[in-house]
Amino acid sequence: MNIDKYKITKKVSLANTDTFKEIEDAKDKLKHIRREISELQDVMYAHGKYSMLICLQGMDTSGKDSLVREVFKDVNARGVVVHSFKAPTSNELKHDFLWRHYIALPQxxxxxVFNRTHYENVLVTRVHPQYILGENIPSVTGLDDLDDAFYHKRMERIVYFEEHIAESGTIILKFFLHLSKDEQKKRLFRRLRMKVKNWKFSKDDLKERKSWSAYQECYEDAINRTSKDFAPWYVVPADDKATARLIVAxxxxxSLQSYKDMVEPSLDKETLSHLDEFKKQLEND
Structure with a gap:
C-alpha cells in the first residue's frame, strides 16, 4: 500500500480530500498486518531504544475507539497503552496544557495511543475559547486575548514538544480520521436506533455537530502547521471503518519496518559459549 498519499507534506484542503475509500478484503488484510505489528513491537521492546506514539483525532463517531481495538488486538498487553483524554481535571488545569500529555508518554x-490528544488544546478550545479561561493563564484576561496568534503560538509549542520527544527516540504518527458529515449523521442515528449503542449517544454530539465547519477549519489549520518529518500527519478517509483501520495499521x-537498527539484542559471548552446556543441564533436569 502506498501510504505516502495520505501523508501531509504540503498544504491540505480537507474540503477537497476524500472521506471515502474502500479496500477489498480490508478485514482479512488487517489480521495479517496486526500480527506483524505485534512481532515488531516485541523486537522494539527487547531493543529498548525506541517507543511509538500514535495520535488519533477525528470528529465524534469517526471510529477511534474501534480502530484501537482492532489494530492492536494482537499486540502483547504489556506493549501497548491507551490514553483517552477527556476534559482536564482541576489538578491538570493547575499545570501547563502539555503537562498531562507529557507524563503519559510511552516508555x-x-x-x-493517544485517543484524542494534545491537539484538543488547539481544536476544542479554539471552537469553544471559554474553556481556556479555566487554565488561569496570566496573559489571558478575557476572550479577546484568544486570537489566532494565541493558538498559532500553542501549535509552535506542540511542534517543539514533538521534536523533543522524537529526538529522544519516540516515533510519532498522527492520524486524522476524515469523516463526512453525512456519514456522521448515519452513525449518530445508529446510536439512537440500536439499544446496545444507546450508551454512546450524548446530546452534546448534536451540539458539537452544529460547529462542524468551525472544527474542519481548525483541524485543517492545525494539520497544515504541525505536520513535520519527525511527526507527520496522515489524513485517513474514515467513512469505511475497515479501510481506515487498514490504512492506519x-x-x-x-514505520516500524523502516527502523533497520531496531533488532533484538544478542547474547553476550560468555553466555553464547555455554549454550550447549545449558541445554544439557535442562535435558538432565
Whole structure:
C-alpha cells in the first residue's frame, strides 16, 4: 500500500480530500498486518531504544475507539497503552496544557495511543475559547486575548514538544480520521436506533455537530502547521471503518519496518559459549 498519499507534506484542503475509500478484503488484510505489528513491537521492546506514539483525532463517531481495538488486538498487553483524554481535571488545569500529555508518554519499547490528544488544546478550545479561561493563564484576561496568534503560538509549542520527544527516540504518527458529515449523521442515528449503542449517544454530539465547519477549519489549520518529518500527519478517509483501520495499521507497520537498527539484542559471548552446556543441564533436569 502506498501510504505516502495520505501523508501531509504540503498544504491540505480537507474540503477537497476524500472521506471515502474502500479496500477489498480490508478485514482479512488487517489480521495479517496486526500480527506483524505485534512481532515488531516485541523486537522494539527487547531493543529498548525506541517507543511509538500514535495520535488519533477525528470528529465524534469517526471510529477511534474501534480502530484501537482492532489494530492492536494482537499486540502483547504489556506493549501497548491507551490514553483517552477527556476534559482536564482541576489538578491538570493547575499545570501547563502539555503537562498531562507529557507524563503519559510511552516508555522505551512500548506503543502508546493517544485517543484524542494534545491537539484538543488547539481544536476544542479554539471552537469553544471559554474553556481556556479555566487554565488561569496570566496573559489571558478575557476572550479577546484568544486570537489566532494565541493558538498559532500553542501549535509552535506542540511542534517543539514533538521534536523533543522524537529526538529522544519516540516515533510519532498522527492520524486524522476524515469523516463526512453525512456519514456522521448515519452513525449518530445508529446510536439512537440500536439499544446496545444507546450508551454512546450524548446530546452534546448534536451540539458539537452544529460547529462542524468551525472544527474542519481548525483541524485543517492545525494539520497544515504541525505536520513535520519527525511527526507527520496522515489524513485517513474514515467513512469505511475497515479501510481506515487498514490504512492506519499499514502506516504503523511500514514505520516500524523502516527502523533497520531496531533488532533484538544478542547474547553476550560468555553466555553464547555455554549454550550447549545449558541445554544439557535442562535435558538432565
Amino acid at each position: 522505551r519499547g512500548k506503543i502508546c 499499514e502506516t504503523i507497520l511500514q
